[in-house]
Amino acid sequence: MPIPPAVPPRVLTVAGSDSGGGAGIQADLKTMLALGVHGMSVLTAVTAQNSLGVQGAWELPAEAVRAQYRSVVDDMGVSAVKTGMLSSAALVETVAALLAATDAPVVVDPVGVSKHGDALLAAEALESVRTRLLPVATVATPNLDEVAQITGVTVTDEAGMRRAADRMLGHGPRWVVIKGGHLPGDPVDLLTDGSQEHWLRAPRHDNRHTHGTGCTLASAIACGLARGQDVPTAVRAAKAYVTGAIAAGFALGAGIGPVDHGWQLRNAR
Ligand SMILES: Nc1ncnc2c1ncn2[C@@H]1O[C@H](COP(=O)(O)OP(=O)(O)OP(=O)(O)O)[C@@H](O)[C@H]1O
Numbered sequence: 475m476p477i478p479p480a481v482p483p484r485v486l487t488v489a490g491s492d493s494g495g496g497a498g499i500q501a502d503l504k505t506m507l508a509l510g511v512h513g514m515s516v517l518t519a520v521t522a523q524n525s526l527g528v529q530g531a532w533e534l535p536a537e538a539v540r541a542q543y544r545s546v547v548d549d550m551g552v553s554a555v556k557t558g559m560l561s562s563a564a565l566v567e568t569v570a571a572l573l574a575a576t577d578a579p580v581v582v583d584p585v586g587v588s589k590h591g592d593a594l595l596a597a598e599a600l601e602s603v604r605t606r607l608l609p610v611a612t613v614a615t616p617n618l619d620e621v622a623q624i625t626g627v628t629v630t631d632e633a634g635m636r637r638a639a640d641r642m643l644g645h646g647p648r649w650v651v652i653k654g655g656h657l658p659g660d661p662v663d664l665l666t667d668g669s670q671e672h673w674l675r676a677p678r679h680d681n682r683h684t685h686g687t688g689c690t691l692a693s694a695i696a697c698g699l700a701r702g703q704d705v706p707t708a709v710r711a712a713k714a715y716v717t718g719a720i721a722a723g724f725a726l727g728a729g730i731g732p733v734d735h736g737w738q739l740r741n742a743r
């Protein structure tokens with residue numbers, strides 16, 4: 475058996491708990507295990523959630539978020555950070571202030587609503603996302619609903635994705651991935667830093683069990699960055715990983731089941 479490196483790449487997720495295990499902290503930690511890094515977590519909120527929607531959400535105090543972050547970063551160190559559900563303006567501002575002081579690459583998934591349309595971010599927090607969180611992002615990964623909320627651009631085609639990317643980059647992230655998964659046809663994502671443009675195409679899997687796709691993609695990008703990959707390499711690998719996880723999604727519950735974060739491990743058996 476190969477001897478593992480003494481210090482593995484360490485990825486920290488700052489996100490909410492999804493009791494159904496498809497999205498949120500659970501998706502992030504499973505992705506990190508599957509991609510061979512050490513996963514760590516700062517919990518921002520607890521949701522009661524399943525394949526049918528979000529039945530309840532409870533936010534943690536800013537002090538608890540700050541304390542978790544300090545515990546991890548000051549002792550174990552981080553190679554990359556991923557943010558997900560931040561719930562309120564207070565938590566967005568708290569997390570943005572912590573991240574402004576890190577040298578590690580930061581992947582910001584600006585989570586707004588769940589697949590079922592349940593709010594995971596207060597409307598009044600959007601301005602803090604624009605002015606405090608996006609400027610500290612190495613990569614931001616909005617879906618089309620989040621793009622509309624943040625920039626006001628309604629995207630219906632690839633030209634619209636380009637316009638939306640320009641507007642997103644205006645808020646300060648170094649790179650943006652505009653996720654086109656909600657457009658009809660094969661899912662296309664646009665990765666750009668304003669000078670390079672990469673169109674990432676994959677076959678659409680008609681599996682409706684897609685709970686957690688966005689969290690999984692963002693975490694997988696953070697894993698690649700933690701391994702020292704450049705942004706285009708990390709995003710391409712993450713897209714391949716999430717595509718496989720969607721193809722293998724689990725028909726669990728009466729609604730939208732979770733993607734299978736362990737699909738590569740199962741295939742390898
Ligand atoms: N049916 C599908 N088949 C293949 N790829 C898909 C499918 N749906 C989405 N994707 C891809 O999955 C990734 C996540 O995109 P999506 O737009 O679904 O994120 P999201 O809405 O933030 O997800 P969630 O809210 O569940 O976390 C993107 O790379 C997108 O292109």
Ligand SMILES: Cc1ncc(CO)c(N)n1
Nearest residue numbers: 490491492497498559588
């Ligand atoms: C806790 C949590 N974070 C993110 C998402 C993404 O939609 C979700 N459904 N739940």
